[in-house]
Amino acid sequence: MIEPLSEEERADALDALPDWDYDEARDAISRRLTFADFSEAFAFMARVALLAEKMDHHPEWSNVYNRVDITLTTHDAGGLSTRDVVMAEAIDTIAA
Amino acid sequence: MIEPLSEEERADALDALPDWDYDEARDAISRRLTFADFSEAFAFMARVALLAEKMDHHPEWSNVYNRVDITLTTHDAGGLSTRDVVMAEAIDTIAA
Numbered sequence: 260m261i262e263p264l265s266e267e268e269r270a271d272a273l274d275a276l277p278d279w280d281y282d283e284a285r286d287a288i289s290r291r292l293t294f295a296d297f298s299e300a301f302a303f304m305a306r307v308a309l310l311a312e313k314m315d316h317h318p319e320w321s322n323v324y325n326r327v328d329i330t331l332t333t334h335d336a337g338g339l340s341t342r343d344v345v346m347a348e349a350i351d352t353i354a355a
Numbered sequence: 356m357i358e359p360l361s362e363e364e365r366a367d368a369l370d371a372l373p374d375w376d377y378d379e380a381r382d383a384i385s386r387r388l389t390f391a392d393f394s395e396a397f398a399f400m401a402r403v404a405l406l407a408e409k410m411d412h413h414p415e416w417s418n419v420y421n422r423v424d425i426t427l428t429t430h431d432a433g434g435l436s437t438r439d440v441v442m443a444e445a446i447d448t449i450a451a
Binding site for chain 2: 268298301304305308311312319320321322323324326
């Protein structure tokens, strides 16, 4: 069992992740990324996939051509956990 | 401009693609694929991505862990075209 974030931890995390939207109903965060084309979008997805496998933490995501929508939450925690924050920061670094 | 399928062509195509569901509202076809784990699901996605780039025809798709949902339609045709049928057959081959 993974501990969910406390309210204070979550507020701090969301402040530190300005590109991510918070979905209160799911206790999840989402980010939409737009690239030049499909090739760039999928190259990004490949890097995130390697990260996800390494972290054993996997996003819910969709792709339409140059657009990638990513949602992070931790099913085993019933909502956001430190894993999501670490992964969101790593995704931001890849996307930068 | 790419020609959409005629009604007869579409009926024949759907008969030949039993693993795909037809969405009449969008004139699109969808298939859900389930793999052993994320690694297998993303390996499949990588192969489909190469195919998509080669065909210059890109799916709408989403992935959650071992599951991949794919929707095919041709925006330039306003619905299903031969491109979708060719891609669906190629995806079935990759998935087999």
